[in-house]
Amino acid sequence: MxxxxxxxxxVGALAACGSPQQAAGGGQDLNVGIVYSQSGPLASYGRQYADGFKAGLSYATKGTGKIGDRKINVTWADDAGDPGKAVSAAKDLIGKGTKILAGSTASGVALQVAPLAAQNKVLFISGPAATDGITGVNRYTFRSGRQSxxxxxxxxxxxxxxxxxxxxxxxxxxxxxxxxxxxxxxxxxxxxxxxxxxxxxxxxxxxxxxxxxxxxxxxxxxxxxxxxxxxxxxxxxxxxxxxxxxxxxxxxxxxxxxxxxxxxxxxxxxxxxxxADNDAYRALKAAVPGGVTDLFDPDGFAAAQMIVHALRTSPDDVDKMVGSLEGYTFDSVKGSLTVRSEDHALLQxxxxxxxxxxxxxxxxxxxxxxxxxxxxxxxxxx
CATH class of the missing domain: 3.40.50.2300 (Response regulator)
Incomplete structure (x- = not known):
């Protein structure tokens, strides 16, 4: 034979400590924290995720970066693939009032950040991290990529x-x-x-x-x-x-x-x-450096779409954000994606x-x- x-x-996520990007509007800003691999062995994956997220945010908000008159303020943090650094960055963001976290290129990172979401009742959308352990880990945790x-x-x-x-x-x-x-x-x-x-x-x-x-x-x-x-x-x-x-x-x-x-x-x-070839793909292709999309660009793009959908449903109530994502079907770069209600698996x-x-x-x-x-x-x- x-x-x-x-x-x-x-795939796993690393996180990068970048400087906060504070926007006008003070407390009216809708704060989102991205803890991802800006450096470390999976930095190339993290860069694709970040490129995709920026393109997806523009696409989902029609170029405004806003929900109504409130700006989505994104803070980027680097964990360099170290779960300890990721947890520290996530706690810092949560302590500053951030209600939405995303990122996680590394599986080990995602598994450490996810419990924080449940403990602090914040929305967490894991990125390229492929571990199956993220699916169903708690009701506050979702994923924007595939799993093993x-x-x-x-x-x-x-x-x-x-x-x-x-x-x-x-x-x-x-x-x-x-x-x-x-x-x-x-x-x-x-x-x-x-x-x-x-x-x-x-x-x-x-x-x-x-x-x-x-x-x-x-x-x-x-x-x-x-x-x-x-x-x-x-x-x-x-x-x-x-x-x-x-x-x-x-x-x-x-x-x-x-x-x-x-x-x-x-x-x-x-x-x-x-x-795949659709409107989301063409928007991503037009936005990424060099005009050529890559493996994890769609994960960032989908994360931004999910976050915008959640914020449009209820910009300040995390439990309502969670409910809005359960069963959510939307068209993204890869095609039609569905968040399975019972365990938050992303069907794709x-x-x-x-x-x-x-x-x-x-x-x-x-x-x-x-x-x-x-x-x-x-x-x-x-």
Whole structure:
């Protein structure tokens, strides 16, 4: 039986301490705090989220940045991917009267900020953080991106009929989330895992472990600055050349790291430029630097749309904001999105794609759309 290698994206949020942007109007401002990865290993993801948020805020408010005559005042804070810094920044914002928090590129960060939302009764919209643990964690927490379970459900079409599955992922909240998701989806398979230290830079020993285990399917969940070294090691050890490869599509800057192998991959994609075409996409495309959208721009865009909707419903009552988002369906960059009422999962289309390699140019082409990637409903914890 041919073995399959599947690689999915990791995602977690880092936060950046920026200077508060105080607007005219004093206490009339509607304050929003964005705690995200302005620096650190996921800074490129954070930058895309921030670009998307700014574009989404303009789109949702028709360029005014206001709800009625009240300005939406955004304060940006950097946690550098450190949950402790994120909690400190969130507490500082809450202490200053901020009733809405968003951001969280890193899963570990999101899991620490979410409890603060419930404790202080503020609205929290997590960003690219993919951990399934955010869904249903409490009634004040939502998400504007996808979760690991949706990645796995999208990948399922590529997985084949193997019975022996190995999950290759970092030893982190994100990695654990992927292991749990694979076990939940691949119920008829034996699932084991290799948890790689997040600080690892030499992946050759781990690639050798994959070959020695001889699984029918290898599910690789990885993201960040070490992804290139990881894929190079798997390639050098013959993992990629001897198996069918299914991998998650990361940000555009990583595409060339696949080399000529990129054209042989079957990809699952949260998003890439051109995966969808609608008014929101065109507004985002016109706003982002260079006019080319990327992986996590839609997460920021959707977060801004959700915040504007909540503020329009009730600019000062958080419980009414929460109620307005439960069951909310809206058109965004990826297409139609729905916040599931019972656990706040964000139901959304997921994409299948292939890469075309022409000399030094790598482009992605959509080959399919998975509309039924809804994770099982989670019980709301608080």
């Amino acid at each position: 041919r073995r399959t290698v599947i690689s999915l994206l990791a 379970y949706q990645d796995v459900l999208t990948a399922k079409a590529y997985l084949g009929s193997g019975k022996k599955v190995l999950v290759f992922a970092p030893d982190s909240a994100f990695g654990a989330s992927n292991v749990a998701a694979v076990k939940a989806v691949m119920t008829d398979a034996t699932v084991t895992d290799i948890a790689v230290p997040a600080s690892a830079t030499d992946f050759t020993p781990f690639a050798s472990q994959i070959k020695a285990a001889r699984p029918d399917l290898v599910f690789v969940a990885w993201a960040g600055t070490t992804a290139s070294a990881m894929w190079q090691a798997l390639d050098q050890q013959g993992v990629l050349s001897t198996t069918k490869v299914v991998t998650g599509l990361d940000i555009r800057s990583t595409w060339p790291t696949f080399g000529q192998a990129g054209g042989k991959l079957q990809l699952i994609a949260h998003y890439f430029d051109g995966a 289309p997921m994409f299948q794609a292939t890469l075309t390699v022409d000399g030094g140019t790598v482009t992605a082409r959509r080959t399919g759309e998975v509309t039924d990637a809804a994770p099982p409903a989670a019980a709301m914890k608080g």
